[in-house]
Amino acid sequence: MSRTAVAAPPRLALTIEPEPAKALPMEQERALLRQAIDRQPATEALRRGYVSLSLLLDAFDDVIALGTPLAEDTGAASDLLAVAIAYMSRDHDGDMTCADGFAARAAAAADEPKPRAAALALHGKIRTLLGDRDGALTLLEAALEADPANVDAAKRRMTLLLRRGQPDTALAVADALRARGANHARLLAAMGEAHAMLGDLATARSLIGVPDFLVSETLPVPDGWSSLEGFNADLSAELNGHANLRYGRYGVASSHSWRVDRPATGRVPANRALRDAITARVLDAARRHDAIDHPWVATRPDRAIFHNWSVLTDAEGYEEWHVHQGGWMSGVYYVDVPDAIVNGTGREGCIAFGLPDDPVDGAIATAYGETLVRPRSGMLLLFPSQAFHRTFPHGGDRRRICVAFDIVPA
Structure with a gap:
């Protein structure tokens, strides 16, 4: 008896829902x-x-x-x-x-x-x-x-x-x-570390996915604003004056930094417009990634939640090495980056992707390599959630303001 091969059903498109907003x-x-x-x-x-x-x-x-x-x-x-x-x-x-x-x-x-x-x-x-x-x-x-x-x-x-x-x-x-x-981000990250420790740096780099899946672009001007500069000014004002703004939080990678959890709380039109604008860019990137054969792409959920927070760093603020273990795709939008960072030549105020030297040996982390990105106001970065990254103190007298986010499988 002959059998007719049945094609696999097409993959469902990704849908992203906003995290439920809080009134207070x-x-x-x-x-x-x-x-x-x-x-x-x-x-x-x-x-x-x-x-x-x-x-x-x-x-x-x-x-x-x-x-x-x-x-x-x-x-x-x-x-x-x-x-x-x-x-x-x-x-x-x-x-x-x-x-x-x-x-x-x-x-x-x-x-x-x-x-x-x-x-x-x-x-x-x-x-x-x-x-x-x-x-x-x-x-x-x-x-x-x-x-x-x-x-x-x-x-x-x-x-x-x-x-x-x-x-x-x-x-x-x-x-x-x-x-x-x-099949989650923390598992892929640890597999990358293990391959690096075994000397297979090519497999480690491929699993972690930088720079293959790192997207850097300028955010389109959100609806309701005539320029990105005006939008960023309104967004900066909302974040600097946000009722949830506080210094430090236990158990996060940020050090010596201010933080806003639940930035969509209250009357914050710029924050909600940013959420919608980022969601559109994530969906576009996910569509492009879908055709690529990669373990991270294979874990792409059909439904996800957009979860975000803001980090505001004065001169000494920075982020330790970390991954976003709850997400599938993660990213950061730079709201206000001081000119000293934009025009600088060192690491100050930059974000770096690489491997931490614990538990990986420092020499292995060095051989793995580092991708350094110099931020600027209006820049949107998208990357796999398993990608290790850190930031450096900028030493300036103006705050570096960004909004970080995860696309969390629902």
Whole structure:
């Protein structure tokens, strides 16, 4: 009996939805929740919302004060995990031991694979910080057994293996995870590091995707503005005066920098216009990439969320080496770049793509090479989320303002 070959269905086009907008600044929302809790102190949903916002705002004392009784009342894995994160992040004397206990309880309380994996992944991080790398690896293996797609567990397990000088084992772990359906930015980044450590720099460069997929262009003038200069001036004013503007945030790559989370909060027409303009450019780039046979292109989602934030750096601000592990494609739009950076000849204020020298040896990172990009106001960069990058202090007297973003699989 003959069979007729059936062509594979065409790939669905990428659709990108904006992250749900918030009506209130985070501190104002948290204050209102606090008032509601004072009136209804036993309401779990109010207390949980307050704890969640307090974590985002690095108010770790408040998380511990309110989240501990909530966790004891409910015994829920998510509530126990929030307290563990707060103790780990605050890191006062004895806090890491408390974090260890709450993370273990969270893992034991989780009755579904994904929350169990999340708790085990955090517990693995805490054991690493406590110096117990063997125990950490055991916990991270268990996390990935429960949920092979858990990004944090993959990142931490692969990093520990690479630091032990075991790139072959790391690649075997990556292959096993990919066979079980995992395929995310942090996995591709670690595979690139492993290949570099094995001396295969060509494969490392190909997996990480710079400069093959790095896009640099001038953003078209958004609708409603007559010039990019006028648009950038309005956007800069919105960001400098934003209600969510704060100095520093725990657990991010930015150092000595101001940050705006949820920049679409409130009456911010320029921020929302920027989101729409970037989305159009991302969709155009994704269409062009679709014809290329590459592991990163193969992970392109059909549906995604546009998630963004702003970084404002004075003279000493910079970004440490990092990848955007939650995204598929990432990027940055430069709102205001001081002339000293634009016209400079050194690294000051620039963004560099390459490999960090931990866990990769410094000589290997040097051999891998670095792609340095000199920003200018109006420049849009797009790159794979697994691409390692960092920035350098600019030393000037004017702020360098940019908006970073991730296209996050939905």
